[in-house]
Amino acid sequence: MLALVAVPFLPELVILLTSLFAGLLGCRPSGDTACPFGPSAAEIIRRALEAAFLVGSRFGDGLAAIWLASCCWLITLGWRRLWSRLLLAFAVSLTCAFVPYFGPMLSISHLVNPKCSPNEGSVGDCLVYGGDVGDIAHAVVRLGWRILEGAPIAIGIFVLYLIIATAIELRARRSAAPRPLH
Amino acid sequence: MRLRFPALPIILVSAVAFWLSAVQIAVAQSNSSTDPDILAAYVYRYADYYLPYAIQASTAYNPVGTLNAMRDAGLGGEVDYAVQSAIPASQEDLRGHARKIFKPWRYQFGSDAYLDCIEWTDACKAAYEKRGWDFGSGPTYQVWARTRTAARGACSEVSIAFRGTMGLSGGDWFSNFSRFGSPYDDYYKQLQRNIDTIMKQIQSLDCYRRAGRKPQIVSTGHSLGAGLAQFVALATKSRGPRIAKVLAFDPSPVTGAHLVNKALLAENAQGLVIDRVYESGEVLSYARAAVQEYPRSSSRCNPQVRTVEVKAARGSAVGLHGMELLATNLADLTYNDGNPLGYRAPATQVGNCGIIYRPDSDEEMIARDGNRRFGGLGPVYARRAGRLVASYPVKPARLGGNARSGSHKQNGESRAGVTTSVASNAFALATGSAFGSTPLPR
Numbered sequence: 001m002l003a004l005v006a007v008p009f010l011p012e013l014v015i016l017l018t019s020l021f022a023g024l025l026g027c028r029p030s031g032d033t034a035c036p037f038g039p040s041a042a043e044i045i046r047r048a049l050e051a052a053f054l055v056g057s058r059f060g061d062g063l064a065a066i067w068l069a070s071c072c073w074l075i076t077l078g079w080r081r082l083w084s085r086l087l088l089a090f091a092v093s094l095t096c097a098f099v100p101y102f103g104p105m106l107s108i109s110h111l112v113n114p115k116c117s118p119n120e121g122s123v124g125d126c127l128v129y130g131g132d133v134g135d136i137a138h139a140v141v142r143l144g145w146r147i148l149e150g151a152p153i154a155i156g157i158f159v160l161y162l163i164i165a166t167a168i169e170l171r172a173r174r175s176a177a178p179r180p181l182h
Numbered sequence: 183m184r185l186r187f188p189a190l191p192i193i194l195v196s197a198v199a200f201w202l203s204a205v206q207i208a209v210a211q212s213n214s215s216t217d218p219d220i221l222a223a224y225v226y227r228y229a230d231y232y233l234p235y236a237i238q239a240s241t242a243y244n245p246v247g248t249l250n251a252m253r254d255a256g257l258g259g260e261v262d263y264a265v266q267s268a269i270p271a272s273q274e275d276l277r278g279h280a281r282k283i284f285k286p287w288r289y290q291f292g293s294d295a296y297l298d299c300i301e302w303t304d305a306c307k308a309a310y311e312k313r314g315w316d317f318g319s320g321p322t323y324q325v326w327a328r329t330r331t332a333a334r335g336a337c338s339e340v341s342i343a344f345r346g347t348m349g350l351s352g353g354d355w356f357s358n359f360s361r362f363g364s365p366y367d368d369y370y371k372q373l374q375r376n377i378d379t380i381m382k383q384i385q386s387l388d389c390y391r392r393a394g395r396k397p398q399i400v401s402t403g404h405s406l407g408a409g410l411a412q413f414v415a416l417a418t419k420s421r422g423p424r425i426a427k428v429l430a431f432d433p434s435p436v437t438g439a440h441l442v443n444k445a446l447l448a449e450n451a452q453g454l455v456i457d458r459v460y461e462s463g464e465v466l467s468y469a470r471a472a473v474q475e476y477p478r479s480s481s482r483c484n485p486q487v488r489t490v491e492v493k494a495a496r497g498s499a500v501g502l503h504g505m506e507l508l509a510t511n512l513a514d515l516t517y518n519d520g521n522p523l524g525y526r527a528p529a530t531q532v533g534n535c536g537i538i539y540r541p542d543s544d545e546e547m548i549a550r551d552g553n554r555r556f557g558g559l560g561p562v563y564a565r566r567a568g569r570l571v572a573s574y575p576v577k578p579a580r581l582g583g584n585a586r587s588g589s590h591k592q593n594g595e596s597r598a599g600v601t602t603s604v605a606s607n608a609f610a611l612a613t614g615s616a617f618g619s620t621p622l623p624r
Binding site for chain 1: 239240241242243244267268345346347348349350355358404405406465466468469472473498499500501503504505506507
C-alpha cells in the first residue's frame with residue numbers, strides 16, 4: 001500500500017536525496033562549479049524534474065482516478081473498520097489532490113537562488129550546482145495550475161469511495177445480524 | 183386535398199429548422215460588426231501592437247532592484263534588459279527587432295515588497311487594520327512610460343506591469359486561488375488599498391506632468407499578473423485618471439472583482455477595454471472557460487473584453503502557458519523575413535460601445551528606431567487594386583524587396599499622411615512593388 005502511494009513521487013525523493021548528497025559534498029545550489037557525483041547534480045535534478053512533470057501531467061489527465069481507485073481497493077482489502085478505511089482514503093485522496101502538482105515545485109524550493117528563480121513565465125535561466133536545469137524548472141511551477149483538474153478528480157473518487165464503503169459496511173452488518181427464529 | 187397525418191409534423195419541423203437557421207445566420211452576420219475578438223489567423227496584424235506589453239509582462243518576473251539600478255544609471259539599459267528577459271538568446275534576430283519596437287519605453291518605478299500602505303491615509307489605515315493573515319510577500323509591479331518623440335521628457339502612455347507566479351510562493355498561490363475570497367491578505371487586497379496611491383505616484387512622474395495631453399494609463403501582466411492588472415482597472419477609486427485598457431496575457435480566471443463594490447465596479451467598467459491575449463490551448467484557457475470571474479469573455483461593452491488567440495506553438499497545456507513563449511511568438515509574428523509588418527491597433531470602435539482608450543496617435547510618428555519616421559518626406563499616392571494607397575519614398579539604402587503601403591483610419595477619421603481606407607487601421611502589403619517605399623509610419 002505504502003509502495004503504491006510512494007511510487008509516483010519517487011522523482012521528488014530523488015531530487016531531495018540529490019540535494020542532500022550535494023550538501024554533504026560541500027556543494028551550494030548557487031555555486032559556479034559543477035557538483036560531481038553521477039553525471040552531475042544539476043543533470044540528475046533535471047531528469048528527475050522531467051519525470052515528476054510527466055507524472056503530474058498524467059495525473060491531471062486522469063491517471064489520478066485509476067491510481068486512487070487502486071489505492072481504495074487496497075484499503076478495502078487491508079482494513080476492516082469503516083472509519084479506518086475512510087480516514088486512509090481521505091489521506092490518500094488529499095495526497096493525490098496536491099502532491100502530483102505541487103510536489104515537483106516543493107522539491108526544488110530549497111534550490112532557489114539568484115541564478116534560479118523558477119516562475120510560470122519561463123523567464124530567466126535556472127542554474128543550480130553549477131549546471132543548467134533548463135526550462136523544466138519553470139514548467140513545474142505552471143504544473144501547479146493543473147490542480148484545477150486534479151483536485152476535482154481526487155475529491156470525486158473519495159466521495160464515490162465514501163458511498164461504496166458505507167454501502168458495503170451496511171450490507172455486511174445486515175447480513176451479520178442474527179435472523180429471528182420462527 | 184387533406185394532408186396525410188405524418189406530413190404535417192414534417193412540414194412544421196422543416197419550417198422551424200429553416201427559420202432557426204436563417205435567424206442564426208442573421209445573428210452571426212450582425213455580430214461580425216460588434217465582435218471585437220481577434221482570431222488566431224489574424225493575430226500577425228496586431229502582434230506589433232501587443233509586443234511592448236508582452237515584453238513588460240515578461241520583465242515583471244525580474245527583480246525590481248535591477249531595473250531601479252538601470253533607471254538610476256540613466257543609460258536606457260532597461261530596454262535591452264527587458265528584451266533579453268522576454269526573448270531567449272537563441273532568437274538574437276528577434277531580439278534586435280523587439281529592441282527597436284520597445285525603444286521608446288522607459289522604466290519608472292516599481293515594487294516587489296509586501297504592500298502595507300504606501301501612503302498611510304485613513305482609508306488605507308482602516309483597510310490595513312482589517313487585513314487577514316499575510317505571507318510577508320506582495321504583488322510585484324513595474325511602471326513603464328512611453329516617451330514622446332515630439333516632446334522629449336514627456337510621455338504618452340504609462341503602463342503598470344504585474345508579475346505572475348513565482349515558484350512555491352504562498353502569497354502568489356493563495357492569490358491565484360482567491361476566486362471566492364480568502365482569509366489572507368492576498369495580493370488583490372494589498373493592491374485594493376494601495377492602487378490609488380500608485381495612480382498618484384504615476385501622476386507625479388516627471389514625464390506625466392510634462393505631457394501636454396495627459397498620458398493614458400494601461401495595465402498589463404501574465405497569468406496572476408494579468409488577473410491583478412484587471413483588478414486594478416476595476417478597483418481604482420481616485421477621482422483622477424482611470425486605467426483605460428488592460429492587456430492581459432494568459433490571464434488567471436481570478437480578477438478580484440468580488441472585492442469591489444458594485445457601484446465602483448460599474449463606474450470603472452464604463453468604457454474600459456480588456457484584451458485577453460493567450461496561446462491556444464494553454465492551461466488556463468480551460469479554467470477561464472469554467473470559472474472566469476467578472477467580466478466574462480462575452481462582455482462586449484462596459485467593459486469591452488476582447489479575446490486575442492495566438493496559435494503559434496504546439497505543446498502541452500502547461501508548456502503553452504509561458505510568457506517567454508508568447509512574447510517570442512508575438513515578436514516573430516511581427517516580422518516577415520526580417521521585414522516589419524504593418525502596425526495595426528485593434529479597432530477602437532466596436533458596435534456602439536464607447537471606450538476611453540485611444541491607440542496612441544504618437545505611435546504613428548514613432549518609427550521603429552524611435553525617431554520620427556521620414557517626417558520630411560511627403561507621401562506618394564498610387565492606385566492599386568482599385569483603391570488609393572499611400573507610400574513614402576526613401577533613400578535607396580533602405581529599400582527592400584518588400585514594400586508596404588496603406589492607409590490608416592480610426593473611428594471614421596483619417597489620420598495624417600493617409601488618404602483612403604477600406605477598413606479601419608488597414609495597411610496593405612505590396613510585395614515587390616515598383617515604387618520605392620518603406621513601411622508606413624507606426
